[in-house]
Amino acid sequence: MGPGPLRRNRLYEQVVHQLLTWAASAGLGPGDRLPAERELAASLGVSRATLAQALVALEVTGVVAVRHGDGTVLLTAPRPESVLAALDARREDLGAVIEAREALEVRLAGLAARRRTDADLAELDAALDAMGADVAAGGRGVAGDERFHAAVTAAGHSALLARFMAEIADRIRDSRIESLAQEGRPHRSLEGHRAIAEAIRAGDPDAAAAAMAAHISLVSDVPLLGGG
Structure with a gap:
């Protein structure tokens, strides 16, 4: 029952x-x-x-x-009470995480457009393919999404910024899961990734940074964790 x-x-x-x-x-x-x-x-x-x-x-x-x-x-x-308390804590933390992503990932996208290697581009493509296949099969593409952002970070070739990203990885994961659970969001997120990758491939730092900023603005709309 x-x-x-x-x-x-x-x-x-x-x-x-x-x-x-x-x-x-x-x-x-x-x-x-x-x-x-x-x-x-x-x-x-x-x-x-x-x-x-x-x-x-x-x-x-x-x-x-x-x-x-x-x-x-x-x-x-x-216990149910412990789960609800944990959600309250995550709501309070979400705004700071979004600010950190805007500061770090927008900068990393611009650096990636300047510094990416052929191997970096291949990993971006592999991440897009993995996410695309998952979404096409009806999944949310969480693993491919995480892989793509990791690939952008790696392509930026900044050890210090990569370390900062690693420090907030768990908190980013929470907003990623919630965002991709929304109807239609996996497809929109995938399109955002493709725009970022295209700008990085073209070696256009301004376009890459703008595409990442637009993408983070989209995926930061997380009504559950944000309390909306």
Whole structure:
């Protein structure tokens, strides 16, 4: 049996609480798979969009792994209150992370346009191909997205900026997961990546920086973590 019907007030936070409470009562633990999204949404009496927000909240806090074609797998079994507290902390941190990305990645894109090697360009292409294949198959392209931004960082050939990027990588991952979970976002993100790569390939620092700035502006629209 699935979880019982849900009262319609705090939306995805209520769903998070209900899901974790139900999972505990059902004896689910790390490695167990949750029911299909359609079944869960019907059991909770919420839309699949609201359920998707709750699953993203659980994913960015490390509670579940959402695997394309394999469903949602429980990684840990925390108390609902601890998950909601972790989300609050991430909301407070998000603005600073976005500012850091704008400062670091826009600069790195410009440097990449000046300093990229043939090997760097090949890795950018490989990352685009990987993300494109995942998105075409119905996935969100998270791994390919991460690989692309890592390739831009590497192409900038700045050890210090790369170190700064590594320091905020986990926090960027949270906003990346939430952003790419939004409808239509993987395709738009992929197009943004292609524009960045084209400018880097053309050796145009200003265009590369502008394309990266536009891309970060798009992907920074994360209503769940941002509280919207």
